[in-house]
Amino acid sequence: MTLEADPNTRRRENIEWCRRCLAEEYEFPPPDAGLPIEERLADGWVGAVGWISLLGGLRAFNKSRGFSSENLVSSGNQIKLEDRYEHAWSLTFDFDREGRFSAVELETTLAGGLEIREARAEDFEVIERLSNATSIPVEGGTCQIETHGSLGPATELRGNLLLVVEDQGEVIAVGGAASVPIMVGSNAYHVTYSNHFRIEQRARGKGLMFALIAGTENPFRPICEGTISVFHAGNALGTIAFPWKTGGCRVVLNCTEIAGGPFGEPATKEDEEAICAMINNAHGGQEWFLPYDRARLEERLSRSPDAYGVSNFRVSERAVVGSWFSGEMRHYVVEGREWTETRGAVLDYGFDECGMNEGEQEKNVGERDGLEELELLLRSVAADALKEGISHLTLFTAEQAPAYALLERLSESIAPYQVSCSSPEPESTEKRGTYIDQVLA
Numbered sequence: 001m002t003l004e005a006d007p008n009t010r011r012r013e014n015i016e017w018c019r020r021c022l023a024e025e026y027e028f029p030p031p032d033a034g035l036p037i038e039e040r041l042a043d044g045w046v047g048a049v050g051w052i053s054l055l056g057g058l059r060a061f062n063k064s065r066g067f068s069s070e071n072l073v074s075s076g077n078q079i080k081l082e083d084r085y086e087h088a089w090s091l092t093f094d095f096d097r098e099g100r101f102s103a104v105e106l107e108t109t110l111a112g113g114l115e116i117r118e119a120r121a122e123d124f125e126v127i128e129r130l131s132n133a134t135s136i137p138v139e140g141g142t143c144q145i146e147t148h149g150s151l152g153p154a155t156e157l158r159g160n161l162l163l164v165v166e167d168q169g170e171v172i173a174v175g176g177a178a179s180v181p182i183m184v185g186s187n188a189y190h191v192t193y194s195n196h197f198r199i200e201q202r203a204r205g206k207g208l209m210f211a212l213i214a215g216t217e218n219p220f221r222p223i224c225e226g227t228i229s230v231f232h233a234g235n236a237l238g239t240i241a242f243p244w245k246t247g248g249c250r251v252v253l254n255c256t257e258i259a260g261g262p263f264g265e266p267a268t269k270e271d272e273e274a275i276c277a278m279i280n281n282a283h284g285g286q287e288w289f290l291p292y293d294r295a296r297l298e299e300r301l302s303r304s305p306d307a308y309g310v311s312n313f314r315v316s317e318r319a320v321v322g323s324w325f326s327g328e329m330r331h332y333v334v335e336g337r338e339w340t341e342t343r344g345a346v347l348d349y350g351f352d353e354c355g356m357n358e359g360e361q362e363k364n365v366g367e368r369d370g371l372e373e374l375e376l377l378l379r380s381v382a383a384d385a386l387k388e389g390i391s392h393l394t395l396f397t398a399e400q401a402p403a404y405a406l407l408e409r410l411s412e413s414i415a416p417y418q419v420s421c422s423s424p425e426p427e428s429t430e431k432r433g434t435y436i437d438q439v440l441a
Helices: 007-022 037-042 045-061 121-132 152-160 208-222 268-281 296-300 370-387 405-412
Strands: 072-075 078-082 090-094 103-106 114-118 135-138 140-146 161-167 172-184 188-197 227-232 246-252 313-315 320-334 335-349 392-397 413-421
Touching: 007 078, 007 090, 007 188, 045 246, 072 208, 078 392, 090 296, 103 208, 103 268, 114 208, 121 140, 121 152, 121 188, 152 172, 152 188, 152 313, 172 208, 188 208, 227 370, 246 405, 268 296, 268 313, 313 370, 320 370, 335 370, 370 392, 392 405
Parallel strands: 188 227, 335 392
Antiparallel strands: 072 078, 078 090, 090 103, 114 161, 135 140, 140 320, 161 172, 172 188, 227 413, 246 392, 246 413, 313 320, 320 335
């Protein structure tokens, strides 16, 4: 559709696009995607397109959902979609005089006895049981995750607003969202990142996910200008809402295989400027990466300092690694094989400019560059992790990143991750890659 189309044509094509999404014939970009982002953010385009994209993804993920394109009712300058089974939710989309999406409103009706509220510290034990009861499909089998007390710190590290749904005082569902600063092209935005949705089997199909999404995202709407999502590439939802062609990779390091000798020193506050510079050097230029200054780093390290503070960093002259030994356990059953991994995470890493053009810069005899010191730090941290009962470390990279070749060589496995963003993907992403914050994923 051209941006010069008349209002009636634009409205009809918007409605037809919605119907195609809900009929599992999703296509991107949606109508009006060529508008300047300021106009799309201001007139409700992001919210409307985001909801239709999500619903289309749910249809593709689970064909038994209680809605379809037949549920979409058009009336004047509105269209409405309603859950046809439980009547637990409805979405109303408004069009402006130009025939463009101008607003979206979600209405949810919780069944009697259900209450939605913000999670409290005493809820985390119950939330962890709910989370640990959920199996994640993996290629050739399943993975069962046990968080072992790490959910509370993980929520703090994300800066999450976490909501629960209670049934007669019993927690039966949970969902969260965080406000995340990112860089797309040369512009910085705050976006909403929704995560950690878990619903008991007996409570599914009652509109709880929609109520949780609305409840967690609404507080951020005054400051957030869009949404992002991160999914394993095998997850059907990851290919639906605002998909980018260029994602990232999750690297899994086997601590036993790569453990090395001591290297580097525990960081102190005096190292924070150098830490920022090395992290920025490692990821600078990647989409979604907003460079750190000392204030942003200190804010990140203040969210859950007992889990992840400046003392969690090891630094050398030319590299840095920040790690959290969370102790999350993953039980795999794949093609008849069973095994368990106890995981920690490298949440931040970086190196100086000597690592950017490996092999192209002259070095003094015996001098190490930033990537070489990053490898020694990772091997040293892996040895420390083994002492704490951690078998594997995970971290994110991108094929375009300067550290990719090193991390691929050290890895036990690398899994592709799909990303989505309500901002259009810049043409340069294919060359620059996309940064995924390990704290979020």
